[in-house]
Amino acid sequence: MEPLLFESQDLGKTEEFLNRAYTKMQIGGGASDVRTRISRATAESLSVDRLEICFEMSYDADPLGKICLCEVYSGSIVDHTTGGRREDFHPGDLVSFAPPDRPMAGKVRRSTYSITMFDPALLTRVAGVSRKGNAPVRLLEHRPHSRQAARQLSRTIAYLGDHALPDPVVQASPLVLASLAQLLASSVLATFPNTAMTDREGRDARPASIRRALAYMESNLDQAIGVADIAAAAGVTVRALQTAFQRHLGTTPLAHLRRLRLAEVRAELLAADPSVSTVVGIAARWGFHHHGRMTAAYRELYGELPSTTLARS
Structure with missing residues (x-):
């Protein structure tokens, strides 16, 4: 139909x-x-x-x-x-x-x-x-x-x-x-x-500490937070948080945070005007100040360069 x-x-x-x-x-x-x-x-x-x-x-x-x-x-x-x-x-x-x-x-x-x-x-x-x-x-x-x-x-x-x-x-x-x-x-x-x-x-197989940590990350993606802040929000030590993330999510807290922020970068790139916005400017808003490392991580996650995403938008 x-x-x-x-x-x-x-x-x-x-x-x-x-x-x-x-x-x-x-x-x-x-x-x-x-x-x-x-x-x-x-x-x-x-x-x-x-x-x-x-x-x-x-x-x-x-x-x-x-x-x-x-x-x-x-x-x-x-x-x-x-x-x-x-x-x-x-x-x-x-x-x-x-x-x-x-x-x-x-x-x-x-x-x-x-x-x-x-x-x-x-x-x-x-x-x-x-x-x-x-x-x-x-x-x-x-x-x-x-x-x-x-x-x-x-x-x-x-x-x-x-x-x-x-x-x-x-x-x-x-x-x-x-x-x-x-x-x-x-x-x-x-x-x-x-x-x-x-x-x-x-x-839920995930401990309450992980759920609290994930909620804190989602609410503070645009803030300068570190693993100590995430652990404090989750109510556990840094070591306990890192162990829980590896056991239940197969990653580290900061690696997961980076993935969430890269998703925000991609969303902005897809919605941006290529004649006005730049990859560097959008990435910086989400805490990525080293262009080479951000580009490598983005390409590994999404299979294309961030500049390609921006040009397609």
Whole structure:
């Protein structure tokens, strides 16, 4: 099945399409130019949509009945209200837009963003945990627990929307579609705090000290921290931390920290304007001041030079 493409400069037709594609809703816009473009890749209950709203559009929508993820590429979504929470989303934000059973309202301000939806029951099936009273798995937070996890989920969504779902061979294979749905659900469970994660905490093979260390690293990637700071945050000695990392992660704390920072460098390179940004400048922001060593580490991790990544962006 080819991706569906909707384009319109008629507010009424746009509202009609959104009602068919998502849920009953009312939209409004005060501008004379109300251009809308929506491309949709879908299979069974899974869909990945790319939306371009070229005006300020208000929305007031009924519950979607599905897990709904939103990733903002440009512009903003403001005054988004659901379940008593009100928030603004900006470029780079990837969020769980609204619980399946809650209505939502807000404003889209000349924004380009994606909407990814799937059956919430899939989370429970993929989690593979025994739930008390057969309670379904739920997301506990609307924002990812780390930037690294958000980037991985973003890559999964891009793969599904750009390559997998539009492929006729994939569309014709129920087994492949089921695997893709499971891939997405697994990525969501790895990205957002959820009730299945809470159930597994007591069975996590990694010590609490490592979990504390990883959380501290994620929160301080742009700070000048060392192994002593990480150990202090984890509540153990430097030697104990190094031993735990080698035993459970097969690396050292500083090597893991470097890997996380290289991921930040790559994310900036991919989003940068090559005519304005430089590899040296981006690397320096993440603590890499020796260009040769950073380049060697980057190439080993990603299989290309950082300058190649920047040129491709």
